[in-house]
Amino acid sequence: MKLTKLSALVASTALCAPMAMAEDMANELTIVSWGGAYSSSQKNAYHDPYTAKTGVKIINDESSAEAVAKLRAMNEAGNVTWDVVDVVAADAMRLCDEGLAMEIDPDTQLAAAPDGTSASEDFGDLLVSECFIPQIVYSTTFGYRTDLVGDTAPTSVCAIFDTEAYPGKRALEKRPINNMEWALMCDGVAKADIYDVLETEEGQEQALAKLATIKDDVIWWSAGADTPQLLADGEVVMGSTYNGRLFSVIEEQKQPVAMLWDAQVFDLDGWIIPAGLSPERQARALDYIMFATDTQRLADQAKYISYGPARASSAPLVGQHAELGIDMAPHMPTDPNNAKNTFLYNYEFWADYRDDIDAKFQAWLAK
Amino acid sequence: MSDITDTGPVIAADGTPLKRSLARALRRQKIRALMLIAPLLLFVLLTFIMPIGDMLFRSVENNIVMDTLPKTVVALQDWDPDSGEPPSEAVYAALAADLKVAVEAKRHTRLGTRLNYELTGISSLFRKSGRQIKKWDLAQDAPFKAKFIDMNDGWAKIAVWRTIKTYSPKYTNGYFLNSIDMQKGTDGAEARPENQQIYITLFKRTMFMSMVITISCIILAYPVAWILANLPARTSNMLMILVLLPFWTSLLVRTSAWKVMLQQQGVINETLVWLGLVADDARLVMINNQFGTIVAMTHILLPFMILPMYSVMQTIQPTYLRAAKSLGATNWTAFWRVYFPQSIPGIGAGSILVFILSIGYYITPELVGGTKGVFISNRIAFHISSSLNWGLAAALGAILLAVVLVLYWAYDKIVGIDNVKLG
Structure with missing residues (x-):
């Protein structure tokens, strides 16, 4: 050549x-x-x-x-x-x-x-x-508008699927990673079994079916800055993003937003x-x-x-x-009070299944 | 004229036939012209045509299997995937020899990534096996079949071997099949499972939305261009700045501005709720869907329609309209029969510009398109920068390029490309 x-x-x-x-x-x-x-x-x-x-x-x-x-x-x-x-x-x-x-x-x-x-x-x-030399542990987690959730603030990640108690739009990332896990967890799959279920066709269908229950209520984001902006504008009542972004919305910009640390997904960032x-x-x-x-x-x-x-x-x-x-x-996402229920990004699983599940996820989104 | 043909060839001053002397002079001129454009031609060839050709070539190129597993590919030729049995010991021995070399060079994981596009799980199969094979001794550890299957039962799966065999040739149509929602099955091409079909939908949607955007640009740009062309120069120059102003603003700023305008807590919805035209709990959804993409892109591409229209309309004499009316035409007839046909070259040029630009757009759809308003280019960008499936991205790009060329050809047949004027 x-x-x-x-x-x-x-x-x-x-x-x-x-x-x-x-x-x-x-x-x-x-x-x-x-x-x-x-x-x-x-x-x-x-x-x-x-x-x-x-x-x-x-x-x-x-x-x-x-x-x-x-x-x-x-x-x-x-x-x-x-x-x-x-x-x-x-x-x-x-x-x-x-x-x-x-x-x-x-x-x-x-x-x-x-x-x-x-x-x-x-x-x-x-x-x-x-x-890879890791540098920081960050997490993908949810933030919610304290003034839009009524009297009972959400304590569980499954609040994203509960459109009756928390009406309004939600922001989720436009990719299957994390969303599929949360969907299965809130559909009653035990945390330990999630990846065994997600390996199967039926498990993937199950996760997409659960996400389908809120499909019309979701704004799908692709840049980490989207959710903080949507929360600040009151466009969404809750949304997922990186915990550092939420910190800056809450502590630096003083917006009426709070963290929902439940089922946060740890991930690593570092040097190569x-x-x-x-x-x-x-x-x-x-x-x-x-x-x-x-x-x-x-x-x-x-x-x-x-x-x-x-x-x-x-x-x-x-x-x-x-x-x-x-x-x-x-x-810190690793603080014991915040880390009561956490996931660690499953690198091995997603390295294998990313292409396959992403194709299904995008086809499902486009429908 | 007639007596020239009678007296034989015309001779130039130096005695050579005029025809040859003329040809020589022209040739010299041509060479000079060629040399003048040579730097540009070389530049375009080297930095534009060749990289694009190289990229498109990836849509069929598939050397990696042959290069990484040369012995295995040869050994696999005798194996029949339909036999229902994993291949013989010879194949596993060849695989061990190939992988030993590949692991040394750290190429096995690369092949794993490539084959994982076709069959989920191969990526980790290669990665995990690589770590073990490092420790193997080729001379003493035979037989390998049991050893491979013992290490990872993936090596006993027919599907894994079928994938390696199917993708062993140096060239593949797999990427092109994939980009039209098909796949290589046991007996040639077959449709993908329905829950994975997406590209045809996206191609159709890209065409449809680009057409809607082009038409809305024509409708909005025509009156603006007409006013600009018919006002006195001073006023029209002022207005021209207003047309060009958004042109000089960053694309991202303009797109974000549309977000602020169209979102549910945005300017338009707030105003409508305040006026009482829309209930507070039934705010209009105008963004993160097709509507949002069409509005934002029409706005962004509008100058590309106005400018060619304006420059064509400027050349149309106002006297023609007056003449038509003085001959008894109504306003409408004068416009439709006299003015409009003369402005068609401008519409043609603008439409081609807007349509081709919008077909390849991806930033705006990504930001305001939600799920229903994204284009095929968003998937191409995804495969280039995120999934790294460059072969598939190249195949999708090649199809898009072909579609544009076909449409261009059709346009030439129907309207005629000589009819396009940029000024």
Whole structure:
């Protein structure tokens, strides 16, 4: 495929020429993240201290949402311009599967906890892929309008299916992940059996049938910012989104919204290093990762955003919000009061079933 | 003229026949012209045509199975999927040899992802098996059949082997079948189960809605363009700024503005409730459906209709209308028989622009389309950036491109492409 290579090469040189030049400068790191409040929390907690310590200049690229597709394209063109990439765990697993991310050994390439606990023990079960260093635990959960739910505030996630007690629209994400689990749970399937049921055709039908009972009452969102906006406008009475977004609606914008932590789904976000970097760039990226994922740094990030640090040793160090001055611990998804009933995103299951169930889900939506 | 033919070929000043001398001069001119456009031609070829061709090629390309499992593919040739039995030991031995190499190069999970598009579960089958096979010793661990099935019973499933066999050729029509809601079955192509059919619906919907958007653009743009073309230059320039102003505003801002206008707690609903025209508990649903997409896209694409119409109407002499009326035509006849036919090239140009732009639109439908107002392009974007099924995305894109070309051809046959004027 000479033609393929040539065209890819030409396209990539045309598009990436400015970046390639930047790469030659020895003291720069291109870090890809999500943008918005999340990127600024990383800038405050990781980037600025790292630049102060080493003098390495950090360039922020806000492409995490398309990171997998872009990395694949860069890799095919043979010109990877990113040094460190922030992705959710499911994407990290796909990048690892595709051979686009390098494997990292936590015990030799990451910092140990201050008391000497090894990194692999400190992160524990959260090391879900060989290529992935978790950074934060976040959750997808529901928020509701306190002024629109009447006298009895919802306490269970099944309130989303109860249109009689809580009339009005709901916001749900336009994809099967999480929605299918909630639907089965509220249709009487025991929590332990949910994925066994969801594996089967009948189980998938059952979940879609349960969702069909509220299909006309749902606004389907595709960007994390949608639900907070819909809640603020009073367009929906309740909706799912990332817990940090709800924190900002409730505590920073002071909207009449409250959290419904029930059946929140934990997920992880963290770093990967692209495969195939030159040895110098790889060393620089690893040095940054070593710094940015140590115990203190992970705890620092929680000062700026309400996501829980991924290291066990960071939890006791979580303090107050840098500007609001409120205690952050009660706002963490991992706080015992909030984590009474939780799910952990089932990476293995969705890696297999995502394409299949998504096709059915989208066909069902379009009907 | 007649005596020239009598006296043989005309000779130029230097003695060569005029015809040849002329041809030479023209050729030189042509080469010069070609050299002038060569940079642009090369640029378009290298950065536009070739990447698009490369992308479209992915819709049939399927080297990955052959490249990752070369021995297995050969060994599988003798296996009959309809026998109801998993393949023989030879196939499993070939698989072990292939996977050993693939795991070293970390290519097995890639193949797993590819085959998982066709059969759910293969992704983790390959990933899990890869970890085990790393430890195997090819020379001593035979026989492999029992070992594979022992490790993961997925390797005993006929469906897994059938999928590998079906997708072993270097080229496949699987992606194209998938994009018209079909699949490769045991005896050739067959329809997908009904609960997975979506693409034909989306193609039809994309065509239908693009047509509605084009027609509403024509209806709204025609009077505006007429006023602009018939006002004195100073006033029409002022009004032209109003047409262009939204053009200079970000697409996202305009789309979000429509959200604010149309949502149930939005400006229009609030006003209607305040006026008492709509009950508070029966607010109109105007967004997150087809209506929202049509309104927002009509607004966004309107300038593309107004501008070509305006430039064509400007060239129509007002005297024609006056002449028609002085000959006894009513206002309507003068417009319909004299003015309108002359403005058709503008409508044609605008319609082609708006229709082709809207067929490939995806940001606006994604934001305001809900579930009933999304286009095929939203699925293409999903497969490019989210599911990473680039082959399917390429097949859907190729079909869309073909549809546009067919419509363009039909337009040329019916209206005539010479009839299109952009100015």
